[in-house]
Amino acid sequence: MTLILGNEDVDGLLTMKDVIAALEPAYRNIAEGRAVAGGRADLVSETPYDSGARYWLKMASGVVPDLEVGTIRINSDIVTWPRDGNKVRRVKAPLAPGNRWVGLVLLFSSATGEPLAIFPDGAIQRLRVAGSTGLSIKHMAREDSETLGLLGTGWQAGAHLEAALAVRPIKRARVYSPNAEHRATFATTMSERHGIEVIAADQPEDAVRGADIVVTATNSMENIFFRDWVEPGMHLATIRDGEFETAVLDRVDLLAIHDPGNMGDDHILAPEGLTIPDLGKEIAEVDGFDQILKAPTLAKVVAGQAPARDNADQVTCFLNYHGLGFQFTATGAAFYAKAVEAGRGHELPTDWFTEDVHP
């Protein structure tokens, strides 16, 4: 049977602990040179939807031997760039029937080749981001970290709080968002959910001052965390380039990144002459790019192949953007195992997705 699963199957089934437990062997397999990550490509073309919009077919893949699976993540988007005052925003238009987006993960067995499951990428996508930050905290932050400073109150901010809780004895979190109501609601909700103290800070500095771990998990296109706010012993993590002021990196003793080879836009394939408003922006926006390129990958950190924190004053930092396909492989494998156990999803005959004609 091949399982068709939904985002709703992820919720309440896959915990942050499961995600971190699945990511860890995947990162280790990468560092050991046994896992394979890649196949990242974006095909961009005209779309009949609108002359200013683009059809964007994106893929990334990974194989993790210790989990005995391979995955391909596919996004099939209509990307638009509406004007918002002086700025142009990048918006994926949900144009599939029912105003929906199209992001799929196909999970295959590396033992038989068979398709084990097909599921949307949304819930998994979010979990793998926070899960990776969690892994960075586990391997880079001080063991006795008790205070989390959080900038952001969205879904990712909540997931990052969970990730920190999963790997460190967090006793309190201080959270800031420009919207007072958002930060108050977040504080109340999360405090109740996790039984820890969560304080809504009136200023971002108040959220991060004295924190053992600082996480920025926002949609901000502008710097929101600055050099002067860095304190000895902090572990820092960001999910988006540009959240940190470039100069923050000057204060970092141990930096980790995903993959230097994954930061450019050479995976974007488009007809010559086709305008793409934000092409080339991605790489240009990565502040301190030279320094970043020299940093070890999180995989090396996890596998103990990179220098580890050796005192309580060092500042450690993980740049959790430009993630990799194998994160979906690991998170997807964990999700699949849980879904099978719980009897979730639509079971379809595997024959529908295999063939007796030699391909």
Added chain:
Amino acid sequence: MTLILGNEDVDGLLTMKDVIAALEPAYRNIAEGRAVAGGRADLVSETPYDSGARYWLKMASGVVPDLEVGTIRINSDIVTWPRDGNKVRRVKAPLAPGNRWVGLVLLFSSATGEPLAIFPDGAIQRLRVAGSTGLSIKHMAREDSETLGLLGTGWQAGAHLEAALAVRPIKRARVYSPNAEHRATFATTMSERHGIEVIAADQPEDAVRGADIVVTATNSMENIFFRDWVEPGMHLATIRDGEFETAVLDRVDLLAIHDPGNMGDDHILAPEGLTIPDLGKEIAEVDGFDQILKAPTLAKVVAGQAPARDNADQVTCFLNYHGLGFQFTATGAAFYAKAVEAGRGHELPTDWFTEDVHP
């Protein structure tokens, strides 16, 4: 609705004429710089199946604006290299339940992003090869070509006969295979099916001598067509590098290929140190590689952007190997349209393959 289709839906539904009619605008879109082909990647890793076997996750993709679709072709194979006397053969082991292989095409709308259909690649894979040869015949062979010389009697040979018939007034075919029974059966079957004269030749030279079009469509790993057999005015096509003796190219006036950028093995991603018996073989085996790299693509030929045949004595040639993902896009789009018209396949809610979570 998202359609799940099978190889059996292709048979009897999609004709060679349909395939050529779909491939032509796709090749034209490529030449115009409007279609996008790429995203080719092979991820190779260990497999729990056997220490000498490899898990091989392969993808290729394409977007064809005039057909308003994009596709990803995915192969999830366990590749083995059994010894066969002195030779090592490459064999994909059918290890999915029911001893089946795993090759899938996902077809997306470039207008809405939605997944229109999922189907196996087997039947489509075969048709696109012969269809591309047909397109080369249409644009390169003499208009008055009446005689086809065919080396090979397998499925591809039959499809190539159909492809030639679809675009030229073929009156007779001469066919050779080392197996006398195979060539006799092929001659009888094809003669009945197409109402033309099909002659089983005792020697390969007899099959190709005096032919207007020569097609080699075999599994041979050795040269089977030679320089001395080339005659003025012939159009030549081969589906596998190595079928033609290198020196054949010296006699060719107008050569066309798929894509020079698609002939190496730099799309193969594998852990360092993982042995892959035939890695690097692909490119080494391409005879006359330098000359080939300078040849125009079939896309340019189809779009009239490359020199065309201007007399009846010129020898034209199409090297129909290392094909491209957009062939699946074109052939898949034609298949989907026919399947919808005929009410074929399993209809699944598109919601199962889309999401309301922003990816």
